[in-house]
Amino acid sequence: MVATLGFGVDVGGSGIKGCTVDLEAGKLHGERIRIPTPDPSKPDAVADVVKDIVDQFGWRGPVGVTLPAVIKRGVAYTAANIDKSWLGTNASELFGERLGLAPADVVVINDADAAGIAEISYGWPDDREGVVVLLTFGTGIGSAVFVDGKLVPNTEFGHLEVDGHDAETRAAASVKDDKGLSWSDWAQRVSRYIRGLEDLIWPDLIIAGGGVSRKADKWLPLLEVRTRVVPAELRNDAGIVGAAVAVRENMHG
Structure with a gap:
């Protein structure tokens, strides 16, 4: 085939x-x-x-x-x-x-x-129900929000104000590297950020993407949040895959 x-x-x-x-x-x-x-x-x-x-x-x-x-x-x-x-x-x-x-x-x-579309399209089928948020932790924090598998485009939840700061200046993966934070210290910052997000939209699931998803075992267990958080499955290829899927959806939409 x-x-x-x-x-x-x-x-x-x-x-x-x-x-x-x-x-x-x-x-x-x-x-x-x-x-x-x-x-x-x-x-x-x-x-x-x-x-x-x-x-x-x-x-x-x-x-x-x-x-x-x-x-x-x-x-x-x-x-x-x-x-x-x-x-x-x-x-x-x-x-x-x-x-x-x-x-x-x-x-x-x-x-x-795009990364979110890839995860929703090819990740676990159970991950499509309700309000699902993909967060990409990299240079900044990117977000993608889905309601029962349908994208709500152009959310910018990486820029929520947390403790008087733009969230991504406190909790992006780049901040961990730049400040030499331990996984524990960085996870506390991520937890603070996610709790602010939870109070706004009450997600059913959060998918953690970006390069740090490769080391999910080092920090996901440390999070203190109420929502289930799972690592992204497509990792750094998600953007490429999601872009191609978006074309297919556009052709059939």
Whole structure:
């Protein structure tokens, strides 16, 4: 049986990753390519890297691209960890022109939303019921919220105010590294953040993603929260997979 393939590119603050995706299995189809994010990460420079990655695979079909930004109808309204010149940029048109595709064949989506779509689509079936939140702990904190498996797009719960601070400046994974915090000390900060989130939306499940999900055993048991928290299953490939899935959903939606 021939796999149903899609293509996803995950644009981050430090690297841009892309690969063909097996949409039946929910995993990468081949070895992903990663290229450092240009500095400065202006739209044209990022679009060049996206085209380079797509061309290296010889891919000619529709493409999904994530950005660390609030995206509405293909336009970027925020810019987290990428150049501020993205603000107001029609990313769908930009990538479409660069890739030689119609804007309708390029789906641009918030990076945490893409990771969440991948987890909801291919993770445990039980993880789709009720209010489910994916939190990605990395340079910042990304969030994706689902109600009975349906995405509520562009939530920015990483920026909740906790104890007078933007939450991600206190509890992102990068803060643990920058301040040399122990797992225990960092888990206390994450717990404080999650408790603030719990009081707002009362989730039924929280999925913890980002690079630190690989070491979930070191910190998830230390959390003092009322919601069940489980590690993400797709880990760092979730953005690529979710971007490709978003294209398929757009085609059938």
